[in-house]
Amino acid sequence: MNGLSELIDSLEVKFFKLNQKLIQLEKINLDLNEQLLTSKKIQQQQSEEIASLTNQIDSLKMINSLLGSEENKRETKLKINSLIREIDYCIAQLSD
Template identity: 80%
Template sequence: MNGLSELIDSLEVKFFKLNQKLVQLQKKNLELQEELLVSRRTQQNQSDEIASLEGQLDTLKMVNSLLGSEENKRETKLKINSLIREIDYCIAQLSD
C-alpha cells in the first residue's frame, strides 16, 4: 500500500505542476493575443498614414509643377488632361 500511496502523491504533484503550467501558458497566450492586436492596429495606422502622405506627395508634386517646376510638368499636364476628359464625360452624360 505504501508504494501505491507514493505513486498517488507523485501523480498529484505532477498534476499540480501541470495545472500551474497550463495557467501560465493561458496567461501568456492572452498577453500574446493582446500584443498581436496592438501590432495590427499599429500596422493599420501606419498604412493609413503612408497612404495619406503619398497623397500629399502627389499633391505637392502637382503644385510644384504648376508653380513652374520642370520636373513634374509633363505629369501634371497629363493629370489635368485626364480631369478635363472626366469633366467633359460628365457634362455629356448630363446633356443626354
C-alpha cells in the same frame, strides 16, 4: 497498497505541475494577444499615415508643376487631361 499511494501522490504532483504550466501559458497567451492587437493598431495608424503622406507628395508634385517646375510638368498635364476627360464624360452623361 503503499505502491498505489505513491503512484497517486506522484500523479497529484504531476497534475499540479501541469496545471501551473497551463496557467502560465494562458497568461503568456493573453499577453501575446494584447501585443498583437497593439501591433495591429500601430500598423493601421502607420498605413493611414503613409496614405496621407503619399497624397501630400502627389499634391506637392502637382503644385510644383503648376508653379513652373520642369520635373513634374508631364505628370501634371496627364492628370489635367484625365480630369478633363472625366468632366467631358460627365457632361455627355448629363446631356443624354
